Amino acid sequence: MSNQTDTTSQPMLKSAVQQKVQASLSRRHRQERLFKFTGLTAVMISLALVAMLFINIFSKGLPAFWQTSITLDIYFDPAIIQISEKPVQRADESSNEFRERFLAWQGELGMINFNRLISDSLMQVLPDADQHRRQILRVVTSGERFALRDMVKDDPSIIGQTKRLNLLTDANIDVWLKGNIDRSLPDHQQQLSPVVQKWADDLYASGIIKNRFSFALFMNPDSRSSLASAGLAGAFMGSLFMMLIVMFLAVPMGVAAAIYLEEFAPKNKITDLVEVNINNLAAVPSIVFGLLGAAVFIGWFNLPISAPMVGGLVLSLMTLPTVIIATRSTLKAIPPSIRQAALGLGASKMQTIFHHVLPLAFPGILTASILGVAQALGEAAPLLLIGMKSFVATVPTSPFEQSTALPVQIFLWQGNELRNFFEARTSAAIIVLLTMMISLNGIAIWLRKKFEQRW
Amino acid sequence: MSNLTLMIVLLALLAIAYQLGLVRTRQVAGQNPAQRMHSRPHHYGVLVGLWAVLPAFFIFLLWSWGSPWAIDQLLIAQLPESITSDNQELRVALRRIGNLASNFGVVSEAADWELQAAAFLAETRQLSSGLMLALMAAVSAAGLLYGYRRISPLQRARNQIEKVVKAALVLCSTVAILTTIGIVLSMVGESLRFFSFVSPMDFFFGTTWNPRFSTSGVAEGSLTGSQGSFGMLPLLAGTFLIAAIAMVVAIPLGLLAAIYLSEYASPKLRATAKPIIEVLAGIPTIVYGFFALVTVGPFLSDLGDFFGLDIRATSALTAGVVMGIMIIPFISSLSDDIITQVPKSLRDGSLGLGATKSETIRKVVLPAALPGIVGAILLAASRAIGETMIVVLAAGNSPSLTANPFEAVSTMTVTIVNQLTGDNDFSSPQSLVAFALGLTLFVITLLLNVVALVIVRKYREQYE
Incomplete structure (x- = not known):
């Protein structure tokens, strides 16, 4: 009798625990899956953050490696560049004397209005430029006149010649042409006057202004007066x-x-x-x-x-x-x-x-x-x-x-x-x-x- | 002769002395064929070289360190009484004379006594460098001769060189200590100067931060009247608010990622995901700052508009969230290390009793790893408190005592940068307060680090 109750009650007891375990299993497995999923989500979010950071920086920054520049035929006009001959060290003078003469010559060079060269050649490509003479220099960034000056300094023999050069455009034109400013803004909120906007669009359409790889970013030091040529x-x-x-x-x-x-x-x-x-x-x-x-x-x-x-x-x-x-x-x-x-x-x-x-x-x-x-x-x-x-x-x-x-x-x-x-x-x-x-x-x-x- | 040429001459001397020593060693060895030399020939060569160069080099160091001071003293003795009595005037005069002596332009006409002093200065300087060169040459020659004559089979050249090298190693390992001493001394010194203007009570427990400006030239006494208030609490609150937000972002993400990667992930996923997450730790903080300013800030602000909340683009929230992203890898890799250190037997025991994997992790592995994880979190928190560039760009820089994460705040690090890079006179309380803040920051992070390191070390010992 007692034997029988034992054999019957034991499976009964066991199955009670088992049933409890069985009943909880699905809940526990759900928890398991949830936990695993949460962990995976955390990994994915972290990876997504890395990706977002890089995509964000690269999508913003990559276009800046290309900058708009304008192709101009610059005539180094002897009438504008009136300068004495570049001094060469003579045998009978000390290096100090020579340096003084050279500095004087550089001073002369500094007095020359290289902007005139740029505006003269811009006149060639901009038909209506005569009416807006004040605006014309806003097309090319102001640092480029020093580039022209340095060309003359290195080799004065280019005076009188015409050179085809790529000059960086003003930073605001770069912004305008790349669509980084809302074009529908009213004129008084725009950085560029309507004339210059139209010039920029026309020159870009005719291929005179082009988006080129910007070496200025790597070759130039920082600049505040000529923002487009600021470099690293x-x-x-x-x-x-x-x-x-x-x-x-x-x-x-x-x-x-x-x-x-x-x-x-x-x-x-x-x-x-x-x-x-x-x-x-x-x-x-x-x-x-x-x-x-x-x-x-x-x-x-x-x-x-x-x-x-x-x-x-x-x-x-x-x-x-x-x-x-x-x-x-x-x-x-x-x-x-x-x-x-x-x-x-x-x-x-x-x-x-x-x-x-x-x-x-x-x-x-x-x-x-x-x-x-x-x-x-x-x-x-x-x-x-x-x-x-x-x-x-x-x-x-x-x-x-x-x-x-x-x-x-x-x-x-x-x-x-x-x-x-x-x-x-x-x-x-x-x-x-x-x-x-x-x-x-x-x-x-x-x-x-x-x-x-x-x- | 410039210092650079001098160094090159010394190096050349080293090479020559080495060769001489080498030749001499061969000679000596040839003379006593019965007795073997103690060391290899190049050891003797190097030793002769060291004798020729090292003493001279020490003279150079001592001389360059002491002579400007000595020359100044000689010069001051030359100057008229009326100048030397006033400290301020003396400093100006010394600078003018220095400029005159080195032929740089001086703005106004130089007085007679100034010209005399300048001539004296130039002369003394020349004399001093001449003396130094002569002394160096003499010592060099003597050292060379001494080292050269000492070469003998019994000389233990290698052991002597090893002593020199060991001394150099010891010297290098003291640099780290000197750095700490330097940090503490400079901070404490400048902070004490600051506390001579502002009482420590006002600084540590003041609730308004408004240092105003000071300009150089204002006498020190007159500053006390128009002084700003230097209460540190708003900055401390801002610092902890941002750090807390960062931890709220970083702890769940970092910890869960660490658990998943160490317990669940396939080796392949682990091998790719772990280094990618760690990339976050290597990105310069200025990049995070820019990211916060340009992308995250406006995004959070728009999100706030959507829910009808007023969130500023540069706020504690922006800075905190981005800083949290930065800290994720600190927490995840440290926790990962610690979780993998938990012995396998603990896991096996739990799994064998029928627990599921997540139950094992939650009830066995994590409690066992808890002290280590707490250590990791403390280290990350100290990183967050000391972080500068993100908050400079994205926290809004407005020192107000607020617990609202949507508002702009300022932190201790931001204020250090602002006070020291502004146009404040370096000896004004407006600048010096940066050092008091730096000292506070140093102490806070030091405490966090010490506690964290002790916990982590204890934990390591437990399972090793």
Whole structure:
């Protein structure tokens, strides 16, 4: 009897639990699916954000690599360019005397109205230009007269000749022709007068104004008077100097520090402190390094303001912890057997490290340094504090001259009043910066892949 | 002679001394065929080179560091009493004399005593650099001779070189510490100067931020009358508001993405998605700022119009959302590392008891990984608090004490940039306040980092 109840009640009991589990299963599986789906959504959203960021920047910036320019036959009219012969250094004069004569000649050149050359040749292509003489120079950007001046300066023999040249149009014409301004706006809200609008359209239709690849963006320094010819050359050189300084300062120092800390330093309180200190330094906000630069390098050491030298020093201090940490983890990954083998054969500790460990760690160290340099390249905040925000219209030739940097140039351009033109140009500058950073990172990844060794 | 040529000469000297040492070593080795040299020939060469160059280089460093100060002192002793008594006037005079001495133009006619002083300065400078060169040459020659004469089979050249190299390594590893000391000293020093103008109570607990402007030339005493108010709280509130919005965006996205990628995703998806998300961490922050300003801000504003909300294009929300996007990879990769570190046995145990995968993750893996994840979140938060360029462009820069994310706010980092890049005199409280803000920022992020690092380290030890 009791046996029977047992055999009947047990399956009954079991099935009660089972039923409960069974009943909950569908709900639990639904939860499972929901959870998985939520996770996938998060990944997808993150990927979509990356895509959106890039598509946004590229769709805005790519058109700015092409700029409208006008093809004109410029007649270097001797009647307008009245200038004495270009001085040549004589045998009987010192270089100082010659320089003085040359400067005087350049002064003469500076007095010449090169705008006349441009307006004269514009008259040829614009039939009704005579009635709107004041407007005519609004077609070509104002910086081009200096380009003409430099042509005469380099080679005075072109006076009297006619040259076919591509001159950049005014920024507002570029905006107008690319449709970056609402054409239906009333005239008083337009940047261009109706006459110039019509000229621009006519010249574009007849192919005299064309959209051409803009070398000005890469060859020219920043400009405020002639917005269409504002370029990145100055900022690029500034960034290059700073990257070089980081490469020659932060990288060797960081590697040396990592070697000491990883291979030589005794395990004690001081080493611990140094380690904690480096980890914290890596997470200090970059702007604090800018404050350090402003107070120490500029305030105490009186180094020049807004020079790439100071910027490079600040960025070096900022990237130093990154380089140290990355190098240390590379050194850690070299198996101890390598060291033991070298030591066992009688090499000194120094020889072991410099002859055996370092060569093996080299690819990793290289990757770490490239990533450090890339980090320094993209940093803007500390540079603002050491004066690199100022407008510089020349390309620096040494790290002690005033300069700006690519990220700071982006910051300056996004604030320009001519939003219609500079939004695209800023995006173009961002594309240049991103391309540099992506290629640096790409090189680092490629190196890692190529030399990756599994122990 | 410029410093650059000097360095090149030193390098050339190094090469010559190395060769001399090498030749000498071979000689010595030839003379004592019975005794083997302790080190390889190039060790002796390098050592001779170091003897020839290093002491001279130290003299150069010391001289370039000390001589401008010494020359200034000599010059001041030459100047008439009437000038040296006033500090301000003395500084101007020194600059004018410096310009005169280096033949740069001076705006107005130079007085007689100035010309005299300039001539003296130029002369002393020339004398000083001449002296330095002579001393360097003498020390170099002596070092070279000493190193050269010391070469013998018993000399432990390699060990001595290794000592020099080790000293250099130690020197390099102190730079990081010196940086920290430099940060702390400069910030504290300038902050103390600031607190001599404004009381710390007003700064830390004041609720209005309105520093006004100062121009150079205004006497320091007169500033106290027309001083602005330097209450830090609105900036602190703005900083934390934006950081909080960023965390609200980044934590769910980053954490869920990390969970999915580490637990569910196929190796192929993981291998592609992870680096792509990490691209977000490498993009310069100025790019995010521009993205926020040009795209996200107007979009949020339009969205607000649609729902009848008044959202400014540059607001705490705009800056916070974009900063959140920036922080996603910080949270996702750190959490990913931590989740993969949770031992497989924990998962297997849970799955073996019949839990579903999501139940295992929620009830076993996440609690086990929680401390590490909290550490990751704290690190990300410190990143958000110290972030500058996004907020400079997109937060609207209006220092008001508000909790409304749709309004423009200002943060500590923005204010540091504004106060130091404006036209303020460097020694005015308007500029110095940047350092007080920087110090506060430094302390806040330091605390967050220390706590986070301790948590993460504890967690690692637990499972290693």
